[in-house]
Amino acid sequence: MSNRSEKIKPDRPEPVRLNTEAFSVSKQSDPRDAAQKLQNGEYGVVEDRFSTGMAVLSELKKCIFRGKNKQDFAAYRDVRSLFYHASNRLLVPVENNQIALKKSPEIGWLKELYPDIETFMLTFPQIQGLNSSWQWHLRGIEYPGLKERIHPFYGTYFPTRFDHLRLFYNWLRQYSGKKTAAIDVGTGCGVLAFQMLNCGFENVAATDINPNAIISVKQHAEKTGLSDRIDSKLSDLFEAHNQKADLVVFNPPWLPAQKDTEGLDGAIYYEPDLFERFFSDVRNRLKEGGRVVILFSNLAESVGISDEHPVKKELQYGGRFKKIGVQKRKVVKASKKTKRRDHRKREFVELWELEPA
Ligand SMILES: C[S@@+](CC[C@H](N)C(=O)[O-])C[C@H]1O[C@@H](n2cnc3c(N)ncnc32)[C@H](O)[C@@H]1O
Incomplete structure (x- = not known):
């Protein structure tokens, strides 16, 4: 019954095309400083390890959510929006269908969804979303x-x-x-x-x-x-x-x-x-x-x-x-x-x- 020949193109996180300078984030960077820059509207590219990016995100989360009341659904949405924008300015390089950072998770979706591009950048939350989805997919x-x-x-x-x-x-x-x-x-x-x-x-x-x-x-x-x-x-x-x-x-x-x-x-x-x-x-x-x-x-x-x-x-x-x-x-x-x-x-x-x- 199903039309197997019909090829459907999946939606995928769009690679980021930067038309502005980005600061570089490495183990040597101060996560608090990086988090502040992201909140100020600057873009940062993680250069060495996956954990470097995680440390910056964790700092950003602390700065933005500290003391905010989760019970207030509407107000909490504004705070989430702030975090959404700032965290999506932290970028991850991808090369040959793999995250080009040390100690990164293997994410099969990078191969399945991007057969047409070799080198590109995604935002850290996009990578986290792909990773979590891949884990659910593997486990079922x-x-x-x-x-x-x-x-x-x-x-x-x-x-x-x-x-x-x-x-x-x-x-x-x-x-x-x-x-x-x-x-x-x-x-x-x-x-x-x-x-x-x-x-x-x-x-x-x-x-x-x-x-x-x-x-x-x-x-x-x-x-x-x-x-x-x-x-x-x-x-x-x-x-x-x-x-x-x-x-x-x-x-x-x-x-x-x-x-x-x-x-x-x-x-x-x-x-x-x-x-x-x-x-x-x-x-x-x-x-x-x-x-x-x-x-x-x-x-x-x-x-x-x-x-x-x-x-x-x-x-x-x-x-x-x-x-x-x-x-x-x-x-x-x-x-x-x-x-x-x-x-x-x-x-x-x-x-x-x-x-x-
Ligand atoms: C709450 S999910 C339910 C999914 C699934 N039926 C279940 O029970 O787990 C709602 C689904 O409706 C789809 N959807 C939303 N608007 C739609 C529309 N106008 N036509 C067809 N599907 C739609 C969404 O993409 C989503 O997959």
């Missing part, structure tokens, strides 16, 4: 309802908390409707799509606006021999698919986009028209008796960003759908080691099951 993640670990491709959204996945998997196990075809909108690493296949759906059409997510899903499908049952396409909502389904599932971003949101992440923040576009289109994608399942959470409300709930709003004013049921599950503690912010204590995830009105 075991998800509820899946037999095989998923090894997400770089830049793909993959859940690290499983409450909504358990909610959906439990719902799927008691679902008694037809299972000829399903659509997974905003598939990310494909976890919901693969859960549906495991629970007996014959075929799943998966979409995402992120090309890396589509690569990730295709790779997992090939590895697990499911390529013939999952058709993943780069697509804004349903755009690239024209089939109808017995079940459409959507785990959308849970926070409304804000003007000043840094490096807006399309897996976390939704644009103002996303739900209106989804609800106006999804009806035409349902077979007779078809249902829609939306996974959502009260995160936006509990962190004080917005009390608007897009599903409740649709049910109240849209006139297009009616509720079959809603299930809730309290978000459990991530781990004893993780200090949980206050708002997380009140967080829960929701599964909304709808049918056309």
Whole structure:
């Protein structure tokens, strides 16, 4: 079913093109001095060891975050923005698909994502992001309802908390409707799509606006021999698919986009028209008796960003759908080691099951 010949170009961190002088950072440099320069808008290039860059970043973090209150979500965002800009002025040289610094981590993505460039520079946070993503990719993640670990491709959204996945998997196990075809909108690493296949759906059409997510899903499908049952396409909502389904599932971003949101992440923040576009289109994608399942959470409300709930709003004013049921599950503690912010204590995830009105 999947179109294997279609070659999708992945998004990757863009190499930095410097058009200004940069100061050099080495073991001999004073990290505090380097951190100050980065905050002043200067660029620095690490010259010797990976740990030199880590020491500067750690100093920068101390300077910027010291004494700031994490509980104040909005104010803390400004501080994070300051750190984001300053830390992204610290640069790392890459040569022959490897970090050109002593004692650096091996990051396989440098080879996979940059086959066309030999020598370039990335920012330190970009390198850290690539490294962390590579570690997740190597290790893979075991998800509820899946037999095989998923090894997400770089830049793909993959859940690290499983409450909504358990909610959906439990719902799927008691679902008694037809299972000829399903659509997974905003598939990310494909976890919901693969859960549906495991629970007996014959075929799943998966979409995402992120090309890396589509690569990730295709790779997992090939590895697990499911390529013939999952058709993943780069697509804004349903755009690239024209089939109808017995079940459409959507785990959308849970926070409304804000003007000043840094490096807006399309897996976390939704644009103002996303739900209106989804609800106006999804009806035409349902077979007779078809249902829609939306996974959502009260995160936006509990962190004080917005009390608007897009599903409740649709049910109240849209006139297009009616509720079959809603299930809730309290978000459990991530781990004893993780200090949980206050708002997380009140967080829960929701599964909304709808049918056309
Ligand atoms: C919260 S993640 C959910 C991923 C996955 N379904 C899961 O449950 O783990 C939301 C996903 O929706 C995708 N997305 C956001 N806007 C979209 C749109 N307009 N069309 C298709 N996908 C979209 C994002 O790229 C992201 O992968």
